Amino acid sequence: MAQTRLMQDLERQGISRRDFLAFCASMAALLGLPKAAAGAIAQAVETEKRPILVWLEFQDCAGNTESFLRSGHPTVAELLLDTISLNYHETLMVAAGEQAESALEDTVAKHKGEYVALVEGAIPGDIDSGYCTIGGRSALDIAREVCGSAAATVAVGTCATFGGLPAAHPNPTRALSVADAVPGVKNLINMSACPANAENIAALIVYYLTIKRWPPLDQYRRPLFAYGVSIHDGCERRAHFDSGQFVEAWGDEAHRHGYCLYQMGCKGPATSQNCPNVQWNGHTNWPIGCGHPCIGCAEPNFWDVMTPFYQRLPDVEGIDSSKWLDPVGLGLTGVVAAGAVAHGVGEVLRYRRGHRPPADDKTRTQGKEREADASDHEENPK
Amino acid sequence: MNAVPEEDPLRVNLHRVYVWELPVRLAHWLLFFSIVILSATGYYIGNPFFGGGLAMARVREVHLYTSIVFALCVLARVYWAFAGNRYARWSDLIPASRDRLRSLWASLRFYAFLGREPDEYVGHNGLAGLTYAVIFCVYFLMIATGLALYQVYAPVGSPLHAFAFLIPLVDGLQMARLIHHIGMWAILVFAVAHVYFAVLSSTVEHVGIIDSILSGFKYMPRGRRRRI
Ligand code: HEM
Ligand code: SF4
Ligand code: SF4
Numbered sequence: 001m002a003q004t005r006l007m008q009d010l011e012r013q014g015i016s017r018r019d020f021l022a023f024c025a026s027m028a029a030l031l032g033l034p035k036a037a038a039g040a041i042a043q044a045v046e047t048e049k050r051p052i053l054v055w056l057e058f059q060d061c062a063g064n065t066e067s068f069l070r071s072g073h074p075t076v077a078e079l080l081l082d083t084i085s086l087n088y089h090e091t092l093m094v095a096a097g098e099q100a101e102s103a104l105e106d107t108v109a110k111h112k113g114e115y116v117a118l119v120e121g122a123i124p125g126d127i128d129s130g131y132c133t134i135g136g137r138s139a140l141d142i143a144r145e146v147c148g149s150a151a152a153t154v155a156v157g158t159c160a161t162f163g164g165l166p167a168a169h170p171n172p173t174r175a176l177s178v179a180d181a182v183p184g185v186k187n188l189i190n191m192s193a194c195p196a197n198a199e200n201i202a203a204l205i206v207y208y209l210t211i212k213r214w215p216p217l218d219q220y221r222r223p224l225f226a227y228g229v230s231i232h233d234g235c236e237r238r239a240h241f242d243s244g245q246f247v248e249a250w251g252d253e254a255h256r257h258g259y260c261l262y263q264m265g266c267k268g269p270a271t272s273q274n275c276p277n278v279q280w281n282g283h284t285n286w287p288i289g290c291g292h293p294c295i296g297c298a299e300p301n302f303w304d305v306m307t308p309f310y311q312r313l314p315d316v317e318g319i320d321s322s323k324w325l326d327p328v329g330l331g332l333t334g335v336v337a338a339g340a341v342a343h344g345v346g347e348v349l350r351y352r353r354g355h356r357p358p359a360d361d362k363t364r365t366q367g368k369e370r371e372a373d374a375s376d377h378e379e380n381p382k
Numbered sequence: 383m384n385a386v387p388e389e390d391p392l393r394v395n396l397h398r399v400y401v402w403e404l405p406v407r408l409a410h411w412l413l414f415f416s417i418v419i420l421s422a423t424g425y426y427i428g429n430p431f432f433g434g435g436l437a438m439a440r441v442r443e444v445h446l447y448t449s450i451v452f453a454l455c456v457l458a459r460v461y462w463a464f465a466g467n468r469y470a471r472w473s474d475l476i477p478a479s480r481d482r483l484r485s486l487w488a489s490l491r492f493y494a495f496l497g498r499e500p501d502e503y504v505g506h507n508g509l510a511g512l513t514y515a516v517i518f519c520v521y522f523l524m525i526a527t528g529l530a531l532y533q534v535y536a537p538v539g540s541p542l543h544a545f546a547f548l549i550p551l552v553d554g555l556q557m558a559r560l561i562h563h564i565g566m567w568a569i570l571v572f573a574v575a576h577v578y579f580a581v582l583s584s585t586v587e588h589v590g591i592i593d594s595i596l597s598g599f600k601y602m603p604r605g606r607r608r609r610i
Contacts, residue, residue, distance in 0.1 A: 219546045228538040244433030263430070270534065270555035296556075305554030312428075313563065314556050321560055326429055329567030336571050340578035346495060347586050 004046045009082050023079055030203045030278060031225045037210070044210040045083050051208070052115040054107055055089040055156075056146060058139040059132050059166040059175055060121025064157040065091045067195035070281070080202050083209070087115070101135045108149055117150040118201075119143065122159040122166040123181040125174035132173070143181050152187035152214065153178060156201065158297055161192040161220070168303035179221070189214055190221045192273075194297035199278050200226040218272070220300065226278075231268035231294045234276035237261065255291060265310040265322075267296030396601040401469045401505055402594055409459040410595055416452040417569060420445060424566050449528055456521045469505030475515040482508050500586075504602055510579065517572050520565055527562040531555060 003011075010020060024045065025038040033041075057065070069092075086092065087107040093100055107115055123139045124131040132139040147153040155178040158164040166175035179188055191201055204223060207215050215223040232238065240246070240260040247255040247264050260266070271294055279286040288294055296306035308315060312322040402410075423445035430438055463472040473479065477486045486508030491497030493509070501507050506514065529545040534555065536542035552558045584592045594600045 219543070224538055230534045233535055242436055242439035244430045244435075244437035246430060246433065267556070269531075270559070272534065299554070300550070301554060305556050313560050316560070321563075322428075325560075325563055325567070326425070329564075329570070332567060333570050333574055336574045337578075340574060343493070344578070344582070347582060350495065351586065 006046050006082055010079070013078055015078065020079070024206075026199075027203050027206045030199060030274070031207055031215075041206055041210050045079075045206060048209045050083060050085040051205070052085045052087055052107060052111050053118060054087050054104060054115055054146060054150075055092075055118045055120065056142065057090050058119065058121035058123050058143070058160075059173065060157070060159055061165075062091050062120070064120045064195040065089070067280075068198040068201060080205060084205065098135075104146065108146055112149045114151055117147045117153045118156050119147065119153060119160045119178050120156045122163050122173075122175035122177065124166070125176045125181070129173070140176075140181055143178065147178065147182045147185050150186065152189065153182070153185050154201075154204065155179070155188065155190045155192075157196045158192045158194045158302065161190040161222075162300040162302075164194065165303055167301070187214055188221055189217065189223065191226070192220070192222060192298045192300075193275075194302075197226070197273075197275070197278055197280065200274070222272075222298075226274050227272045227298065229272060229274065231271045231273060231275055231288070232266075234274065235260075235268055235288055236276060237288060258291070261288060261291070261293040263312060264293050265308065265312050266293035267299075267302075267306045267309075268294040270306070271296040271299050273298040399504055399600050399602050400598055401467075401600045402598045403462075403466055403470060404598065405458065405462045406466060406470050407595055407598055409455045409462065412451060412455045413459070416448050416455065417573070419448045420452060421566055421570060423448070424563070428563050446532065449525075449532075452521075453525045453528075456518065456525065460518070472515075474505050475511040475518075477508050477512050482511065484508070486512060500583075504600065507583075513572070513576075517569065520568050520572075524562060524565045524569070527552065527558040527565065530558045531562065 007017060007020070011017075021038065021042060024041040025035065027041055028035060028037040031037075055065070088100070088104045090100065093103070095103055121132075121139075123143050125140065127138040127140050130138075134142060155161045159166055159175075160178050163171070163175050163177045163180075166173060167177070178185065179190070189204065191197075191204065193200075200223070203225065204215065207223075207225075215225055218224055218227055220227075232241070235241070237258060237260045240258070241262055245254060245257075245259045247259050247261050249255070250264070262269070266288070268288065275286045275294070276288070279289065293310065295309045296302045299306065305314070308320070311320050313325065314321060316325075423441045426441045427438070427445060462470050463475065468474060473482070477483045485501050485503055488497060488501035489507040489509040492500045505511075526545075526548050529542070530548040530552070533540075533542045533545045549555055549558065552561060580592060580595075591600060
């Protein structure tokens, strides 16, 4: 069989066909497809026309790019960069300045409605203050133009998906997610997490090449293959959770035994992503695997709603409610019980002082009211 | 002659009224038992003070199954607030009429030792009715936040994911968790007060006997006007 151009390219980089097929099999597994799908994936990746991608960076730390390039498992990034045609990426491209900007302009003009825009970082909604201006244009302007004429837009990372760190309270730049910055954007797919997992991005592209559709999404437009199950339900420490075995302090006996981090503020029960299975850095490990609680990085506004990271419940006015809520609740219940006893004593005193309650007050059943008696109550009022 | 042919001399001046219909009583007791179980298991979920075996898994299981009973009871009772007798109706809970507002004011004054005589009522007094309306709002809050917490664990494709729309309304799942936990204490505070007032109205006010919530009947003094 004649070698495809992709295989030739890969072999030059020392990636064998066996590695390539292993990659396709791992993508099939990640996508929840049967093992046999690996063949279809291999064929699609080898023969499909390379999709044109442009990667925009706005208010970001380039963490998604870094995560993608340094995904321990070097083949993922290399394979993908060979599989796609990445026309614009500020961090990766050799061109700079006007040359770089014209590459973007050309792509938008020549491939209108064909290319896929990947966006990393939030987009400042406050354009008058000049935050995040590239080549004299505001991020909002660029995003609206580039995403507006893309076949699909992928928001990569929590900042692009939900606003992330730039949008955290008090959100000084009025940072927006892609969905909010570009209303009506076509085929938006959100790959949240801080950073988005390189394997999931690869799987998304592979899915698109193989099945020629975008995958099913959840309520936040995130692919179900990556965000369909909670961290908690996939967690390797779940058996300890179910047994009620919890770490109570950093480095305690339970921590050294790898028990559940629920009491240390783990946000796994409130977060959905496939970290437990796919892990990070080419299956090296993942946060909970090395004893750190999940901080809920894949969820909307996680800097605001998942903090404090090391407490199980949010603060109320700066007070740790996981510590104080139950004592305060119990105290309040006690106060009400004591109040009831005191009130009861008051009632007894009132009774003794001769303020007879009505049932004992014979005068009340005499006179006029007595006449009204017969019509007073029926047996079954309805 | 008196209309009630009772031999019991204590009852001669009393009139038997069917107040709490079966659905009301059933809902009351199912709510009681489910709240006891949900609070005990909920407390453990928020504060797992012992471990071993499958402690947490079993406790969560009991919490979640009981929550179904709880939620259905709340819904059934709300239905009965529109279908039941006058004592079960929403108009006896929410003080919208002048009579109910007067009753609310009268009961407040009596309990604050400002009024000499308790309000005259057959079902709930104005204050009790309003309290129940409020506590039912807390029940709904518990159901809403509970469902928001639960839908995370529902399998892919489950219709329960529809309840994810509740999450932004309460500013995230962690806030839902906090509200759910605070709600438990709100209900327990209510429960203590509720038991006290039930005893009070039975012994001092003579307007409701404790076992009316078992039998459905109250014995009202003759001559008490059917005002509310
Ligand atoms: C009287 C009613 C209820 C009480 C007193 C109650 C109490 C509690 C408490 C105290 C917690 C622990 C919260 C925390 O600090 O993490 C909890 C958790 C929970 N409750 Fe309830 N609850 C009630 C009703 C419900 C209902 C109606 C549902 C409906 C599905 C529900 C579902 C849940 C879920 C899913 C959790 C979280 C369990 C977990 O994350 O492992 N609860 N409940
Ligand atoms: S470590 Fe976190 S995600 Fe894992 S079982 Fe415990 S609470 Fe759940
Ligand atoms: S374990 Fe939690 S915090 Fe860590 S990457 Fe996954 S979702 Fe983000």
